Amino acid sequence: MRYLPLSPDDRAEMLAKVGVATIDDLFADVPADKLLTEPLDLPRRKGELEVERILGRMAARNTTASSVPFFVGAGAYKHHVPASVDHLIQRSEFLTSYTPYQPEIAQGTLQYLFEFQTQVAALTGMDVANASMYDGSTAAGEAVLMAHRVTKRDKAILSGGLHPHYAEVIETLCEMSNDRVERLPADVTAAEDIVSRIDKETSCVVVQTPDVFGNLRDLRKIADAAHAAGALLIAVFTEVVSLGLVTPPGAMGADIVVGEGQSIGNALNFGGPYVGLFAARHKHVRQMPGRLCGETVDSEGRRGFVLTLSTREQHIRRDKATSNICTNSGLCCLAFTIHMTLLGQVGLQRLARINHANAVKLADRLAGVPGVEVVNETFFNEITLKLSKPAADVVERLANEGVLAGVPYSRLAPASGLDDLLLVASTEVNTDEDRTALVDGLKGVLS
Amino acid sequence: MLNRQGRPTAAGSAEAAETAGTFTGNRALIQEEALSFEIGRYDTTGVDLDEPEDFAPRLGALAREGEIGIPGLSEPETMRHFVKLSQKNYGIDTGLFPLGSCTMKHNARLNEKMARLPGFSDVHPLQPVSTVPGALALMNELSHYLVTLTGMTTVALSPKAGAHGELCGMMAIKAAIVAKGEDETRDVVLVPESAHGTNPATAALLGFKVREVPAAEDGTVRVEAVRELLGPEVAAIMLTNPNTCGLFEPQIVEIAQALHEVGAYFYCDGANFNAIVGKARPGDLGVDAMHINLHKTFSTPHGGGGPGSGPVVLSERLAAFAPVPFVTAGADGSLTLVEHEGDAPDGSPFGRITAFHGQMGMYVRALSYMLSHGADGMKQASEDAVLNANYIRAGLVDLMSLPFPDHPSMHEVLFDDEWLKDTGVSTLDFAKAMIDEGYHPMTMYFPLVVHGAMLIEPTESESKASLDLFVAALRDLAMAAKAGETARFSGAPYHAPRRRLDETRAARQPILRWTPPQPVREAAE
Known part of the structure; x- marks a missing residue:
């Protein structure tokens, strides 16, 4: 096992120094009927390559934020990290x-x-x-x-x-x-x-x-x-x-x-x-x-x-x-x-302005989409849309089209009855093409 | 900019002057480094961003005014700043890190690589569930491993660290007591004297009265001592097993039975689960709830104090109360993410303890560890950890004093300071002298049940050669202490980036942030 340095000879020598015959002598305080004698029903050890394959397959089944127009926020935000x-x-x-x-x-x-x-x-x-x-x-x-x-x-x-x-x-x-x-x-x-x-x-x-x-x-x-x-x-x-x-x-x-x-x-x-x-x-x-x-x-x-x-x-x-x-x-x-040290106050302020500018651009474009009402008077980089259809359905349909449009408020609070609200976040990662994809997608779904 | 902050400002000892007497205050690879606030510039940034085109802000009357007060550094300066800081730290990769109860085992880099796969790291907790089947599969697989290894019914993954897991487990117990209508009467939690400080803190936070269970002379908790404290007012016991003295509690099954007979629950602090993985299952011992420190047993990095991860396994008696969110598997293997109390198919979740799904990044690392080791490797790791601790014990027992010699040690060995009596050397001094020898000190003054505790946990990651050198170094120190060479201890460490720091001064007049120096003129006034 690549993570365990002791060899069988080491173990034998060390048990002798400790003064016991077997390793289970050191587990003598475990009630005898509770000490496991058979290996648990889990797979045996694996090499790096095999572990990478198994976890890589799982990871590949998820849609990553970087791979699609991405507007999901509500408490966690996609930003670029140096x-x-x-x-x-x-x-x-x-x-x-x-x-x-x-x-x-x-x-x-x-x-x-x-x-x-x-x-x-x-x-x-x-x-x-x-x-x-x-x-x-x-x-x-x-x-x-x-x-x-x-x-x-x-x-x-x-x-x-x-x-x-x-x-x-x-x-x-x-x-x-x-x-x-x-x-x-x-x-x-x-x-x-x-x-x-x-x-x-x-x-x-x-x-x-x-x-x-x-x-x-x-x-x-x-x-x-x-x-x-x-x-x-x-x-x-x-x-x-x-x-x-x-x-x-x-x-x-x-x-x-x-x-x-x-x-x-x-x-x-x-x-x-x-x-x-x-x-x-x-x-x-x-x-x-x-x-x-x-x-x-x-x-x-x-x-x-x-x-x-x-x-x-x-x-x-x-x-x-x-x-x-x-x-x-x-x-x-x-x-x-x-x-934050890389950004300094100058970089942080500029990053914040870019986030805000992108949200303003998106809000202005969405305001012209039939079936969409922008609720906010003020905002930073996230806005709430009131949609003419249930937001959860809209998000699901757009996800099928490869656009992650945001978080339906009903996902956060199903009992609120506010099924028509969609939270949409914009950050520096969003491009004009992303915004076009979202605007066009919403037009299609809400028409 | 020349940093003079690290240069001696008070007359030091002769050898200090000898080693620190350079113009810069540096000593070759040991370099002084000022704060980013002292070397940074308020008009500098190390991130290239284009200013957006003109637009009409929607900030209302809430635009920030004035400077924020955070200087920036270019990328090369940033690299040097933090690399220099890193060189003042001791890590597992530096050397043996025998910090008892903390389980400083090797952190495999494969696990880091896996956690950084974009399919895990670049996924949002609130994107449509249909777009994250792999994330649910990973959580389900990790749960399967944890439930199988512990013999419990289910697991609540979301706790963010060990203490958070304790809180979660004790909340599940409280919810069960409320469900039975006993919350008015059951308000006492039993905690052994040797417990981690988090145990009584957690119980008190939930409104329980804490009642201490005395330890027996051999360092274990006896069922008779527990029985004496049991009554209809007892809600639970919080017991660490293997305990903080490094001993497996021999009467744990009887203790569990005694608790269950009076309708109380058994919370097991799983900080030391790493000693028994694949050897014994807490579920077979009668445990109702136990947190698992993924950063100890399953080697997710400690990272200088977090992030941790503390999933809680629950028995059948508590499973229904697990908090949201969680993943459930249908008979056909389909996975569902349950995010709200009302959506729990069969159960009554006690609530929510964090905004999202817990420490996904840590789940990936822990599962990577489990897949790599397998059932056989995990069992071997437990055995090697126990063997290594007992090997150190055998190598030091003739020089140092063992307060509980009647039981074999599990993954860690506890010494007290009886052997240092009349030497003029304290546990603290001894620990600081270990720093000069290139070792991180062991856990000191914990557990509280023995005087001047020294708790040594080598983990399974150490080779026999490494243990032999460690034992030899500690023997040399021990003999020096007994020979009256107190200077080697009282002034230690001599060779670390800093000598002993004045903690009293730090607490008396707390300086918790950097503030700009007063202009010289003002200071003179």
């Missing part, structure tokens, strides 16, 4: 290292975490960011739990513009931890009155911008109302590229900002792994979940970095910890940091 990013994250010293608990031999990881935290804080307009979470949705769940700790209240109010899957993650977490959630109905045109729902029991208001329908939301009045009631405003985003062009939540009074960072540096990966971003205000830093990297010096006075404020964490505090989270999203976080 080749150097994937090369760098595969450096052995990054790929095969552990959580940097031994900082003297983990300064590489720690320094990029410090750079990442600085980048995320700058992007979101917040004071501090942690070293990443699993993904945007779990970061949103953790943000609500943090708001409960800060306010010592237990009722979260969720905007109807919040991604339904994010809302479900928060609902599940709160239901299981005996907290309350008030979820507003789907709010397609950003018209909801969330301010009047805030009361003295409210721990936090959770608002997404751009929201799941693509609308940009001004958070300032909501922030003021929340603060007046002693509650926190949690701002959510699922498209981090938007922060290159849109007012950051930190400048609109948000207390916690969470979101999905996949768009920068990371592939679609059918949903994961991704990288959750989590930023907050200085005054709440000791209530933050997840890992934090901080600057310090070594015994010779040289600057260095360590994981810090770990007295919040499970391995120290156990049942009193701020979160049960143990890991972050290290390598995805590194990919984000590298891609």
Whole structure:
């Protein structure tokens, strides 16, 4: 077996040194009737070539985003990632290292975490960011739990513009931890009155911008109302590229900002792994979940970095910890940091303008298609279409014609009854030909 | 730009001056590297993008104003920056990484190659299900392997990491208790003293009261100790097996029976499943739920702290409560993706724990590992991991103190610091001296049940020659400690990119982001 260095002779010699006759003597504590004597009913070992064939066949059955006109978004976005990013994250010293608990031999990881935290804080307009979470949705769940700790209240109010899957993650977490959630109905045109729902029991208001329908939301009045009631405003985003062009939540009074960072540096990966971003205000830093990297010096006075404020964490505090989270999203976080370093603010702003320009072009062209209504007044790179036919059927038919047109809202929230809504994302990868294919396809299906 | 950040700013010891006394602060291949914020430029980008033609923005009144504050670097500068950072890290490919409980085994590059096949990496979680039959097939195949290896009924794939898997498994248990109308009365979870910190943190998050189970003198949990704590208020136990002392719990079957007799559930922390793959099945032992760290047992890379993946296998008693989304197979082999609670054919999912389908990239790597090893290779890997740990134990037992000598070790061996008594050397010092010898330290001060714990897990990836050298190096260190050569330890590491870092200072006045230096004039005021 290519991955196992011990030879039969090695094993015999080592068993003798250990002082046992057979390997099963070392498994003596396994109840005798539970120790497997026959091999399990699974295939035998395979060489690289055979494994490549098997997995290659499976992979070939999927339609890839790069191979078709592609407008699918709703929380994960197809972007171009520079080749150097994937090369760098595969450096052995990054790929095969552990959580940097031994900082003297983990300064590489720690320094990029410090750079990442600085980048995320700058992007979101917040004071501090942690070293990443699993993904945007779990970061949103953790943000609500943090708001409960800060306010010592237990009722979260969720905007109807919040991604339904994010809302479900928060609902599940709160239901299981005996907290309350008030979820507003789907709010397609950003018209909801969330301010009047805030009361003295409210721990936090959770608002997404751009929201799941693509609308940009001004958070300032909501922030003021929340603060007046002693509650926190949690701002959510699922498209981090938007922060290159849109007012950051930190400048609109948000207390916690969470979101999905996949768009920068990371592939679609059918949903994961991704990288959750989590930023907050200085005054709440000791209530933050997840890992934090901080600057310090070594015994010779040289600057260095360590994981810090770990007295919040499970391995120290156990049942009193701020979160049960143990890991972050290290390598995805590194990919984000590298891609963002390549972009710089200049590149990010330009990338964001291209995304926005492509979405505007598409919206303008779709507005002229019979049976299509563009719902949004404002948007970044994703818009919602109201179609004259059920969106799920339209998407399926266009998929058969080789166009992946977007996400039917009913796919995210079947019980909403909003069967005619289609979420359509545009990024820098979309060309004029892609847009023509979508416009023509919709004309054909809706006629 | 010359980086002076790494140059000593305080008077160091004689040997520090000797080794660091270069103009740049570099020492040949060990190079200092400033932050990207210090070497980057605010008008630079390393990505060529064309400015779009003029258009009318639709941002309303929400256009971002002012600078963002993130400098850029060209591609060659970016490469150098991150390559230099990588050279300050220790990885499995650098050398033996005996971090107990963390299972730092070889990360096969075939698995990386497979995960990057566009058919897996360039596929969106919400594109039409009809366009992703291969993705569903992969998830189904991985599930088949996990269920077969564990002898359980089903698996919830979506948890993003081990702790998330714990949360998912305990949520399934809570859902089962609610379904039986017992949630008002069953609110206690038993957790052994030796447990991972995530266990009590998870239980507390779900509103359970944590009750500690004392360990017996031999490092295991006895069924009598569990029985004493059992009552109608007990919802579950969270027990790691093999446990965090590296021992297989000999009474695990009796413990499971005792729990089931009072209507409680058995959550097994599967962090150490790698010791028993192909040797014993948790389902046969009475386990109701267990997370599997794909990044430990099935070698998906740890990546400096993630991404992990923590699927949870469930017994028949809990299978119906698995969260959405999941893939089901029909009698004809057809696969369905169930994404909503209402669509579950027979079951009552407790909800959703992440936006999409979980860590697909990790599923591919884990399945690639499983296909490569096969049933025979996985069993051999478990046996080799156990043999390697016991070989290290045999090589060190005469010098170091073994708190639990009555049982064979499984995949890791636990020493305590009894043998360091009166030497002036602590577990921490000893670990830091290992760094100078070219090794990553073992897990220290965990589990909490012994004093000054040193938990060594070599994994199956080490050759006999590698183990022999490691044992010899540790023996040399141990003898030096006993001979009173404290300087070798108290100042260690001497040869790493950094000496010991001041963690107290980091926590007392946290600096969690870079900020632009104050202009000199301001600083002088």
